[in-house]
Amino acid sequence: MKDEFTLGEIGFAGDDQVVPFQVEGLDARGRAVQLGPMLDAILVRHEYPEPVARLLAEAVTLTVLLGTSLKFTGKFIVQTQTDGPVDMLVADFTTPDSMRAYARFDDKALAEAVAQDRLEPHELLGTGILAFTIDQGAHTQRYQGIVELNGATLEEIARAYFRQSEQIPTEVRLAAAQLYGSDEDGRHRHQWRAGGVVLQFLPESPERMRQADLPGGDLPDDSDEFEFEEDEDWLEAKALMETIADDELADPQVGSERLLYRLFHERGVRVFEPVAVRDNCSCSRDKIMGVLAGLEDDEFEESVESGIITVKCEFCSANYRFDPGEIER
CATH class of the missing domain: 3.55.30.10 (Hsp33 domain)
Known part of the structure; x- marks a missing residue:
């Protein structure tokens, strides 16, 4: 093609x-x-x-x-x-x-x-x-x-x-x-x-790609910087x-x-x-379950609220709920 x-x-x-x-x-x-x-x-x-x-x-x-x-x-x-x-x-x-x-x-x-x-x-x-x-x-x-x-x-x-x-x-x-x-329903x-x-x-x-060196930062204030002419095409x-x-x-x-x-x-x-x-977010229940399985004991316990672990994906806002017992640690 x-x-x-x-x-x-x-x-x-x-x-x-x-x-x-x-x-x-x-x-x-x-x-x-x-x-x-x-x-x-x-x-x-x-x-x-x-x-x-x-x-x-x-x-x-x-x-x-x-x-x-x-x-x-x-x-x-x-x-x-x-x-x-x-x-x-x-x-x-x-x-x-x-x-x-x-x-x-x-x-x-x-x-x-x-x-x-x-x-x-x-x-x-x-x-x-x-x-x-x-x-x-x-x-x-x-x-x-x-x-x-x-x-x-x-x-x-x-x-x-x-x-x-x-x-x-x-x-x-x-x-x-x-x-x-306005959308299809006429709402603004x-x-x-x-x-x-x-x-x-x-x-x-490659020589044509050369650019002027960046200022060193340690030169005296009254120093003259080297002038470099860039390629005309660029x-x-x-x-x-x-x-x-x-x-x-x-x-x-x-x-x-x-x-x-x-x-x-x-x-x-x-x-x-x-x-x-x-x-398209790449999050999934299996991936998050893998992260939970790798937590230290104290981190895992802190993530449990009212007997449930709830995780929200920062990217797509999807919410995942887990029973602590289903996490193989």
């Missing part, structure tokens, strides 16, 4: 489809996506406050963009651990297409942030780390890359990760939005959407990415393919077979 197309050969992929693409004229490759029903199902299930939902929507978008590039069976997990009102975001992608996510936040701290209009990403997250984890399953070692949360947005933090860990020139754009309308409701693009510079000559690619407006990324009337054409048609953009993603 043919798996690559020019933009005129196929229809639009639509929501919840990651579109791989290549810009041959700029030696760049990337992935674009617009998330709709899948993302809305995750966020509405938890009834997150708007600032929390927006942050998690961007984390989910980043995760599917990167996770769908895996060439093996496994998991790709994006997780923050911070000291802000939203102290944890977890977006967990399992190949080939399953996505789940949740956020943890402090109600009181979030209310204070809202009252004081401190709703920028860095204000909600605070200080801490962002971890990218690749897990290929049993009998393999997990790979984890960690970067400090020192940027104002998840976009900036992701760029810093690729700069430090992968050493591949990378640009990231993410945006989340709400669409307001909103739907969460998000969109994103990841672009990487991958020329045949400078052009970055400049084009900077023209993307947030509303374009999530607008269903634009679509991933139309956005890519707007950006790169003069340089020749090629899109490939889209990759579908879906809301």
Whole structure:
């Protein structure tokens, strides 16, 4: 089956489809996506406050963009651990297409942030780390890359990760939005959407991928930093990415393919077979029973309330009930 197309050969992929693409004229490759029903199902299930939902929507978008590039069976997990009102975001992608996510936040701290209009990403997250984890399953070692949360947005933090860990020139754009309308019964409701693009510079000559060294941090304040000229093709690619407006990324009337054409048609953009993603939690009664069976005696006893063990999945909100006697310890 043919798996690559020019933009005129196929229809639009639509929501919840990651579109791989290549810009041959700029030696760049990337992935674009617009998330709709899948993302809305995750966020509405938890009834997150708007600032929390927006942050998690961007984390989910980043995760599917990167996770769908895996060439093996496994998991790709994006997780923050911070000291802000939203102290944890977890977006967990399992190949080939399953996505789940949740956020943890402090109600009181979030209310204070809202009252004081401190709703920028860095204000909600605070200080801490962002971890990218690749897990290929049993009998393999997990790979984890960690970067400090020192940027104002998840976009900036992701760029810093690729700069430090992968050493591949990378640009990231993410945006989340709400669409307001009516459902089939005429009731007013909103739907969460998000969109994103990841672009990487991958020329045949590795020397062209060089970037200026990061500041050492121990240089005197009056020291002159070494100036390094980036490749012209990559400078052009970055400049084009900077023209993307947030509303374009999530607008269903634009679509991933139309956005890519707007950006790169003069340089020749090629899109490939889209990759579908879906809301699908991997929790199960058997898995949770296995976790309970491995608890220490005191932890197991503490989990029993009124003769029953109740476990709620943080991701999909499913509730599981167990009789302590059915757990083989």
